[in-house]
Amino acid sequence: MSAAALGARRPLAPDRPSGWWRPPFVAPPLGRGAAGSAVVLHSAPLSSEVGRVKVLLIGAGAVGQVYGYHFQRGGAEVAFYVRGRYAAATRAGFDLYPLNRKSPRAAPVRFEGFEVLTDWAAVAAGGFDIVVICVSSTALRKGGWLTELAGALGDATLVNLTPGIEDLVLITERVPFEQVVSGLIGLLSYPGPLPGETLPSPGMVYWVPPLTKMAFSGPEARTRGVVTALTRGGLRSKRVDDVQAAAAFAGPALQFLVVALELSGWRFAPLRRDKALLALASRATHEAHAVAAARFGGRRPFATRLARPWVLRWVTRLVPRVAPVDMELFFEKHFTKVGDQTEHGLRTLIRLADEYDLPRDAMTGLLARLVDHRER
Ligand SMILES: NC(=O)c1ccc[n+]([C@@H]2O[C@H](COP(=O)([O-])OP(=O)(O)OC[C@H]3O[C@@H](n4cnc5c(N)ncnc54)[C@H](OP(=O)(O)O)[C@@H]3O)[C@@H](O)[C@H]2O)c1
Known part of the structure; x- marks a missing residue:
């Protein structure tokens, strides 16, 4: 895409100032229902429609599923961008096993109730506030999709979770620097079961080590918005100087x-x-x-x-x-x-x-x- 075309990007959610909102609901602690007793067996949206932040996750793998789940628990309206071959499986929803709870492998939590997009026109029309890149550094470089994403981003905050030392440079060649938040993943997540592990059904198993928080840095208001949304969803996060x-x-x-x-x-x-x-x-x-x-x-x-x-x-x-x-x-x-x-x-x-x-x-x-x- 030419620089002129990039410059012509239009804000897609002019009525929703990015980087600012007040999530209207505080999620219950992970693994407990509203009454604080039972395991949460589904993750239906927890807030009213009013003022909900819209989050798009690029990639519905190990990290995308976990971050998406916690954004939804924090009251966000969540969508995934996946390649066509993953659309049906993603629409079916996910079973997750958060290990930071009692009897973590006894029953999964259900993660569903999100939209699944497979083309950039739909992303551009989606009016997202936050878009989170949940792929690897090498996937970031494959194909021209990053340029397509930049063209569809509007004024959304772009959160990059890839670990490469040059990844931010690659991204900010396409997206304004002041629109990008960098994140450091502080958990481990994998499709279970691993050999020798017993689960009632396959699902994404994840663990946040004690005292660990997901770290983010970037423009203050945008970074704070991401940190707030995830923390309210039960995934402890913090703002740091430079991820x-x-x-x-x-x-x-x-x-x-x-x-x-x-x-x-x-x-x-x-x-x-x-x-x-x-x-x-x-x-x-x-x-x-x-x-x-x-x-x-x-x-x-x-x-x-x-x-x-x-x-x-x-x-x-x-x-x-x-x-x-x-x-x-x-x-x-x-x-x-x-x-x-x-x-x-x-x-x-x-x-x-x-x-x-x-x-x-x-x-x-x-x-x-x-x-x-x-x-x-
Ligand atoms: N999992 C962890 O515990 C963990 C912890 C710390 C950091 N990380 C980092 O987080 C990043 C993602 O890891 P992950 O474990 O989530 O990997 P993953 O399970 O492979 O998930 C990435 C997903 O994104 C898809 N994808 C790749 N390119 C795409 C594109 N252009 N558009 C849409 N979807 C695309 C992949 O599809 P294909 O498989 O078909 O390519 C895959 O389904 C990596 O950099 C990893 O090092 C992961």
């Missing part, structure tokens, strides 16, 4: 630990024994932190000093103990699904290290081992 910088410092340790786990056959025990691999992941993390510091400036967070082999080894012991999920299986399933994103992220960091004239030998070594491992 991009936070992700660039916090992401590599997990990202490279996961690469090392993949190289260890998705098993923690062999990874713990592989001192050389842990040392490589640790050095790669420090190289990535140097890239983050060059790109975002400011002081490196204290936690970046903890990316040492013994800490990584300790994390592989701690995580399986605290998570109510088989983390080896979760990591294998999730990071196989987004394997192209992991590789893309690593290649991007190596290129940026070159551009900033920074060391990148460990990242290059890790990438070479990953590519070799995947080719075998």
Whole structure:
């Protein structure tokens, strides 16, 4: 789409100032009905029609379903944009298993009562207040859909949840910077059951670690609107200074630990024994932190000093103990699904290290081992 055409974007919801509303209903705590007793077995809209915020989620996968569910619980009118082949399954609604409740796997909560769109004309006509990108960094780059989305966005707040260090730049080449909110996902979500897990029916299982909040940054009013809507829907969220910088410092340790786990056959025990691999992941993390510091400036967070082999080894012991999920299986399933994103992220960091004239030998070594491992 030409710049002129982009400039001609018309506001689609002129009567509904974006970034501002007062959700009229506070949802009950997760997993409890209005009387505070029974498990919520459906998620019908909880507010009146008056003043409801309209939220569109792009992608109805693991993250899209969970964020959509909580927006709806907070009183929003929710819709999904999905590719045609997913339309029927999405219209059928979803079963979700929030693990942050009592007897989490006994019965699912039902998530339905949303619209399903499959073309951009319908998105443009929808008058959405918030549009949330719930796909991977690599999916963001496939096809011309991001430009189509920009043309259909109107004045909606665009929330981007993809983790790539350059994703915001890609988006703001098409959508005005002051319209974009960045988000950091602080939960894990997967299509259950995993092997060995018992559920009454298949569904999306998700867990928010204790004290964790979904983080957002961007223009103040728009960011606050997103945070308020999700928090009212039971998904704790907060506004932070800069999600991009936070992700660039916090992401590599997990990202490279996961690469090392993949190289260890998705098993923690062999990874713990592989001192050389842990040392490589640790050095790669420090190289990535140097890239983050060059790109975002400011002081490196204290936690970046903890990316040492013994800490990584300790994390592989701690995580399986605290998570109510088989983390080896979760990591294998999730990071196989987004394997192209992991590789893309690593290649991007190596290129940026070159551009900033920074060391990148460990990242290059890790990438070479990953590519070799995947080719075998
Ligand atoms: N799941 C988690 O626990 C978790 C935690 C933290 C961060 N994240 C991040 O969140 C992002 C999404 O992860 P996810 O687990 O939700 O992935 P997912 O389950 O694969 O969901 C993404 C969905 O979006 C669809 N999609 C891709 N391109 C699309 C497009 N142009 N238009 C409409 N739909 C499109 C995908 O379809 P196809 O499968 O056909 O491509 C898929 O159904 C990733 O960057 C991931 O790293 C996830």
